[in-house]
Amino acid sequence: MSKAPGILAPWKRAPSISVQKGSQTARHTCLPEAPFRNCLLSVYKANPLTVTHPWAEGLDQVVIHVGALSLKESQELAQHAAEIGADGIAVIAPFFLKPWSKDVLINFLKEVAAAAPALPFYYYHIPALTGVKIRAEELLDGIQDKIPTFQGLKFSDTDLLDFGQCVDQNRQQQFAFLFGVDEQLLSALVMGATGAVGSTYNYLGRKTSQMLEAFERKDFSLALNYQFCIQRFINFVVKLGFGVSQTKAIMTLVSGIPMGPPRLPLQKASREFTDSVEAKLKSLDFLSFTDLKDGDLEAGS
Numbered sequence: 679m680s681k682a683p684g685i686l687a688p689w690k691r692a693p694s695i696s697v698q699k700g701s702q703t704a705r706h707t708c709l710p711e712a713p714f715r716n717c718l719l720s721v722y723k724a725n726p727l728t729v730t731h732p733w734a735e736g737l738d739q740v741v742i743h744v745g746a747l748s749l750k751e752s753q754e755l756a757q758h759a760a761e762i763g764a765d766g767i768a769v770i771a772p773f774f775l776k777p778w779s780k781d782v783l784i785n786f787l788k789e790v791a792a793a794a795p796a797l798p799f800y801y802y803h804i805p806a807l808t809g810v811k812i813r814a815e816e817l818l819d820g821i822q823d824k825i826p827t828f829q830g831l832k833f834s835d836t837d838l839l840d841f842g843q844c845v846d847q848n849r850q851q852q853f854a855f856l857f858g859v860d861e862q863l864l865s866a867l868v869m870g871a872t873g874a875v876g877s878t879y880n881y882l883g884r885k886t887s888q889m890l891e892a893f894e895r896k897d898f899s900l901a902l903n904y905q906f907c908i909q910r911f912i913n914f915v916v917k918l919g920f921g922v923s924q925t926k927a928i929m930t931l932v933s934g935i936p937m938g939p940p941r942l943p944l945q946k947a948s949r950e951f952t953d954s955v956e957a958k959l960k961s962l963d964f965l966s967f968t969d970l971k972d973g974d975l976e977a978g979s
């Protein structure tokens with residue numbers, strides 16, 4: 679894995695990218711649907727990512743999310759990911775017709791993984807959105823016997839008991855444990871997270887990098903200060919109402935790159951939201967005035 683500015687040692691085994699946009703530098707794991715969650719399910723098929731896509735340039739690795747509601751569609755996406763040279767695939771649990779037991783979910787994942795047998799496979803655990811609450815710790819028990827390409831887990835849940843047990847019970851494996859609750863990342867690092875994937879790293883990269891550096895230096899008090907600072911921002915936007923549309927609006931605000939409007943059924947974030955966020959980012963010293971770019975806020979919000 680190549681080195682890049684802002685790379686920190688705990689992120690060794692995770693497939694990762696370094697993102698540098700203006701003053702925002704961060705290294706984080708890349709599941710392309712995270713920065714572009716509209717790609718998840720509905721959009722990917724119509725607009726498949728390619729590893730030569732401008733967004734993928736300079737990335738260390740590209741892991742493509744191929745989850746879908748139908749097994750066949752998921753397998754087709756997995757094959758396509760292999761054909762275009764992805765470094766791995768990730769899959770969420772199907773959530774309309776849900777798997778109700780660990781064995782059923784494993785069988786579904788196994789069939790998807792088998793469609794791209796040369797690619798590392800990641801399970802994307804996000805029960806708040808899928809409604810599939812099978813504990814990750816149970817799922818990981820013996821998973822490589824069923825899915826030999828299993829490489830790791832993206833864990834987007836606040837259950838740190840479950841996350842900790844995933845790490846603790848798999849110490850002999852070289853799995854990637856990628857954490858997805860940005861406001862709790864420090865706790866997950868203590869538990870053994872090897873990487874992170876999250877929406878806020880697209881614009882809070884610098885503060886997150888500083889937290890990771892402090893953690894690496896074992897300056898836990900400073901790391902906690904950074905985590906609290908990040909929490910203050912996330913707490914603020916959660917109270918205003920925070921989701922994919924708002925993420926797009928903030929990314930446009932910070933980067934100046936128009937992210938485009940969200941697709942139905944999502945509604946674009948209001949101008950009032952964007953204005954409040956801009957003021958908050960400045961008051962928390964996340965951004966100076968010059969960091970903010972003149973993006974096309976209409977297109978991006």
Ligand SMILES: CC(=O)N[C@@H]([C@@H](O)[C@H](O)[C@H](O)CO)[C@@H](O)CC(=O)C(=O)O
Pocket residue numbers: 711712713714715806807834857858859860861875876877878912
């Ligand atoms: C439920 C959810 O959206 N979680 C986010 C977090 O990054 C989240 O936005 C952040 O922790 C703020 O709560 C990620 O884990 C998932 C994500 O970014 C994605 O799939 O697009």
